[in-house]
Amino acid sequence: MPARPRLLYVTDLAYPARGRRYGDEDILLTSRMRAHFDLALCHPRDAAALMDAFDAVVVRNSGPVLGYAREYEEFRTRALAAGTPVYNPLTGKADMAGKQYLLDLSAAGYPVIPTVGRAEDLHLLPAAERYVVKPRLGADSLGLRTVPAGQVAALATGDVLIQPRVDFAYEVSFYFVDDDFQYALHAPDPGRRWELTPYPATAADLEFARRFVDWNDLGHGIQRVDACRAPDGGLLLVELEDLNPYLSLDALPEEARDAFCTAFTASLSRFVRGALSPA
Template sequence: MPAARPRLLYVTDLAYQARGRRYCDEDVHLTSRLRERFDLALCHPLDAAALMDGFDAVVVRNSGPVLGYQHAYDAFRARALATGARVYNPLTGKADMAGKQYLLDLTAAGFPVIPTVDRAEDLPLLPPAERYVVKPKLGADSLGLRIVPAGRLGALAGDVLVQPCVDFAYEVSFYFVDDDFQYALYAPDPARRWELRPYPATAADLEFARRFIDWNDLGYGIQRVDACRAPDGGLLLVELEDLNPYLSLDALPEEAVDAFVAAFTASLSRFAQETLSTA
C-alpha cells in the first residue's frame, strides 16, 4: 500500500487586513503548493483548538495578531500542550511567540538589539535620544506603538516597553526555515516599510542573524529576523518573529519562491513524519 500522506491543519485568517500586505494571497499560494505533498485543510485561528485533533500537524501561518483573539489562542496553546499535538512552529519559541520579554532578556545579555527597558527606574540605562518608541509588551503588527518625546517619558503607564528611536538607514529581514537561511529582503526607504526588495546578505549579516536563530533553538519552523542598519553601520535587532511571520514572497523572483517552497515542504515533511512514525 502507498504510504499515508500527512494531514495538515493550516491555520490562517484569510480576511485579515494588513497595511501594505495581502496575507491571503500568500497563504492561497503556499497551500496550493503544499497540497502536492499533504492532505491539507485550512481553518481560522478561532477554530483551531476544536479541529486540531484530526491532523498529524498544525501549521500556524498568517493568523494575524494574537491580540485580536487572545483567549482563543491561549485555549489553543493549552490544548496543544495537553494533548501533545504537533504544532509548527513549535510552541517552545522564546521570541514574539511569547510576547516581547525577549527584547529585555537580549538587552540584558548584551545581544545586538535596540536597547529596551520596561521600568521607569531603568530609563537612564537607555542611550539619550530626542524621541523614544513605546509599545505594548504583547503588541504585534505595530498595534499600540507610539513615538514619545523624551520629556514625556515620565508620564508612561501600563505594561509597555521603551526603546530609543533609532535613526536607521533601512530595515532588513532575514528569513529562515529551521536553521537554514533562505533569503533576505530590505526596505530602502524607511518610510515605506513594506516596499521590499531582495537584499544581498553578507557573511557578517548572516552571522548577526544566526545568533538569534541559535538563541531561539526551535529545531523546526519559519523565523524572520528583523533588523535595522544603525548610524554606526552595524545591525540591531528590531524583532524576532517566530509565531507567524509574513514572508513577503511577492517581493521575490520566481526561482527564489520555488526554493523557499521546497525548503518549507521538506521541513514540514520531516516534522509530520516524526508524528506518523510514533503513531
C-alpha cells in the same frame, strides 16, 4: 504514520494587513503543499475546535494574537496537553512568547535596539529626543507610540517596552527555515516598511542573524529576523518573529520563491514524520 498526513492550516485570509496580502501568500503555499499533504484551512478562532481531526497543525498568517487572545490560549493549552504537533513548535522564546525577549537580549548585551520596561531603568538607555513605547504583548505596530523624552517616564508602567528612536538607514529581514538561511529582503525607504526588494546578505549580516536563530533554538519552523541598519553601520535587532512571520514571497523572483516553497515543504515533512513516527 499515514501516507498523506492530514494538516490543519491556520490562517486569517481576510486580515487587513497594511502593505501585505496574507491570503495570496497562503494560497501559494498551500497550493504547493497539496502534493504532499491532505489540507484544510481554518481561521485561528476555529483551530482549537477542529485540531483533533488532524495529524498536525500549521500556524501561518494568522494575524496578531491580540485579536483572538482567548481562543489562542485555548488552542495552545489543548495542543500542549494532547501532544499535537504544531509548526512552528510552541516552544519559541521570541515573539511567540511576547516581547520580554527584547528586554532579556538587551540586558545580555546582544545587538538589539536598547530596551527597558521600567521607569527606574530609563537611565540605561542612550539619551534621545524621542522614544518608542510599545505594548509587551503588541504586534503589527498595534499600540505603538513615539513620544518626546519628557513624556516617556510617565508611560513606563511595566506593561510596555521603551526604546530610543533610532534614525536607521533601512530595515532588513532575514528568513530562515529550520536553521537554514533562505533569503533576505530590505525596505530601502524607512517610511515604507513593506515595500521590499531582495537584499544581498553579507557573511557579517548572516552571522548577526544566526545569533538570534541559535538563541531561539526552535529546531523546526520558519523564523524572520528583523533588523535595522544603525547610524554606526551595524545591525540592531528589531524583532524575532517565530509565531507567524509574513514571508513577502511576492517580493522574490520566481526561482527564489520556488526554492523557499521546496525548503518549507521539506521541513514540514520532516517535522510531521518525526512527530508521528513511533518512538
